[in-house]
Amino acid sequence: MAKRIDVKDLNVYYGNFKAVEDVSMTVEPRSVTAFIGPSGCGKSTFLRTLNRMHEVIPGGRVEGSVMLDEEDLYSAKVDPVSVRRTVGMVFQRPNPFPTMSIFDNVAAGLRLNGVKNRKVVTETVEKSLRGANLWNEVKDRLDKPGAGLSGGQQQRLCIARAIAVQPEVMLMDEPCSALDPISTLAIEDLIVSLKDEFTIVIVTHNMQQAARVSDRTAFFNLAATGKPGRLIEIDDTATIFSNPVQKATEDYISGRFG
Amino acid sequence: MSALDTGHQTGPLQRASSLAPSQGLAGRAARNTVATVVVVLAFVIAVIPLVWIILTVLQKGAALLPDASWWLNSQRGITPRIAGGGAYHAIIGTILQALATAVIAVPIGIFAAILLVEYSAGRLARVVSFTVDILSGLPSIVAALFIYAFWITTLGFSRSGFAVSLALVLLMIPVVVRSTEEMLKLVPNELREASFALGVPKWKTIVRIVLPTAFSGIVTGVLLGLARIMGETAPLLILVGYSQSINTNLFSGNMAALPLMINNDRQQALEPAVERVWAAALTLVLLVLVLNIAGRLIARFSSVKK
Ligand SMILES: Nc1ncnc2c1ncn2[C@@H]1O[C@H](COP(=O)(O)OP(=O)(O)OP(=O)(O)O)[C@@H](O)[C@H]1O
Ligand SMILES: [Mg+2]
Numbered sequence: 001m002a003k004r005i006d007v008k009d010l011n012v013y014y015g016n017f018k019a020v021e022d023v024s025m026t027v028e029p030r031s032v033t034a035f036i037g038p039s040g041c042g043k044s045t046f047l048r049t050l051n052r053m054h055e056v057i058p059g060g061r062v063e064g065s066v067m068l069d070e071e072d073l074y075s076a077k078v079d080p081v082s083v084r085r086t087v088g089m090v091f092q093r094p095n096p097f098p099t100m101s102i103f104d105n106v107a108a109g110l111r112l113n114g115v116k117n118r119k120v121v122t123e124t125v126e127k128s129l130r131g132a133n134l135w136n137e138v139k140d141r142l143d144k145p146g147a148g149l150s151g152g153q154q155q156r157l158c159i160a161r162a163i164a165v166q167p168e169v170m171l172m173d174e175p176c177s178a179l180d181p182i183s184t185l186a187i188e189d190l191i192v193s194l195k196d197e198f199t200i201v202i203v204t205h206n207m208q209q210a211a212r213v214s215d216r217t218a219f220f221n222l223a224a225t226g227k228p229g230r231l232i233e234i235d236d237t238a239t240i241f242s243n244p245v246q247k248a249t250e251d252y253i254s255g256r257f258g
Numbered sequence: 259m260s261a262l263d264t265g266h267q268t269g270p271l272q273r274a275s276s277l278a279p280s281q282g283l284a285g286r287a288a289r290n291t292v293a294t295v296v297v298v299l300a301f302v303i304a305v306i307p308l309v310w311i312i313l314t315v316l317q318k319g320a321a322l323l324p325d326a327s328w329w330l331n332s333q334r335g336i337t338p339r340i341a342g343g344g345a346y347h348a349i350i351g352t353i354l355q356a357l358a359t360a361v362i363a364v365p366i367g368i369f370a371a372i373l374l375v376e377y378s379a380g381r382l383a384r385v386v387s388f389t390v391d392i393l394s395g396l397p398s399i400v401a402a403l404f405i406y407a408f409w410i411t412t413l414g415f416s417r418s419g420f421a422v423s424l425a426l427v428l429l430m431i432p433v434v435v436r437s438t439e440e441m442l443k444l445v446p447n448e449l450r451e452a453s454f455a456l457g458v459p460k461w462k463t464i465v466r467i468v469l470p471t472a473f474s475g476i477v478t479g480v481l482l483g484l485a486r487i488m489g490e491t492a493p494l495l496i497l498v499g500y501s502q503s504i505n506t507n508l509f510s511g512n513m514a515a516l517p518l519m520i521n522n523d524r525q526q527a528l529e530p531a532v533e534r535v536w537a538a539a540l541t542l543v544l545l546v547l548v549l550n551i552a553g554r555l556i557a558r559f560s561s562v563k564k
Pocket of ligand 1: 040042043
């Protein structure tokens, strides 16, 4: 479990528009890495290249390489579908499947990937819901619709759904931006506890959140609108927030941006 | 023109003081009243014929319907001079033809809609969309003539209920495609992405996530499409002969259908036949109504859990 991500010279395109340019970075296993940066600098775009979700968008393509341990995700032999089984994702807005109960939502990844054994499914669902700190709140209503939960509960349901397929890496794109402070704290605690098992990458606009949960922080920026976003620097979170190398990082963090 | 231009420029300024009573207020209220009256009038004019039709059909057709023999018997051995008999042969004919149509048109329509929404990038999708556009404007008599030329003249089959169904397929496909397409577009992209992110292949995402989410809407569309084709008469006139007896074999022999029964009895100027015309018309309206209501009920109790 938990793999190292090694990105080399990555360019990301939407059709002819180059959205992200020349990113190289390493993400250590069992760590939390936060991506910060102004809106439109390509954090989501870059994040989605790490599980090949970028190419789902018509015209989306990538140059460069992303290594997951020893395997190049973008080599011709690799099936994007299996990449996404290894690298899970949680989205900005909670998106439980509306036709499914709480139980079925968490079981969806297993069942849709062909796991039929009832006992395995039931055990995994409970374990995942416990892992997502949601078990106690929903254990008496597992057959109720997932869409009937509160926003924060729905987001934890989506996290449970993502960890149920036992990925090695978990990508989270602003997972708390639609949530209140209490739910946010619940998810932050969850992220910290999940890093025992997963490699986690989280995009956030909340500096305190980056400081609270992450071990490493990457700052992205773009020179001007219409220009591609770039990785400005990546370092230990403490260093980025106290003593960054680049002036742009310091300006952004201290709010002197733009 | 210039009045409009300046009006546009000074708009914000006027708005700033518009809380104070201005002389424009009375004029605006009058215009509002006029507009309201026009809209209500248009609505009433549109509704009058509808209510009129329904009342006429009810009044003239209701007499025979309470009788069980109307629903259980055919017109076998009944002449225009004699009252009695039923519409069972026509009802069963209409239902069987509609079912055969649905069995062919629904899968084709749903696959086409999936192609258009989920795999929309390709050239094939553009061709399909264009074809569906043309089909949806196709007059039913042209569809019937085409099936006659293709199925009967070229392939050598004889006229039958199934030939009618084939023509109805051409008319039903565009309805199913367009309604399914709308329903698939309503499925949020986030659900597809959530499924992809679990490592679920695209086709499985469509079958297990997208279609179930859109299910009730698709069923509603199918039922509305069925309601639409059940009253089609041209294919019946061209592609099958009327039978007064029960024939449940779609593939051979004359076969009744409600529009055919109406058309047949309409040609007789005798009272018992005319009564049956209206009763059959009411039966057809009721059948369509039931499908419409079923469609809406399914939409109401949709598969999306709230
Ligand atoms: N589907 C798309 N098609 C074309 N261009 C896109 C698409 N999605 C994003 N972009 C462009 O790519 C660039 C990066 O967008 P991205 O969403 O990655 O930014 P972000 O850093 O995640 O911003 P935010 O903090 O607001 O979420 C932007 O210029 C955006 O306009
Ligand atoms: Mg984003």
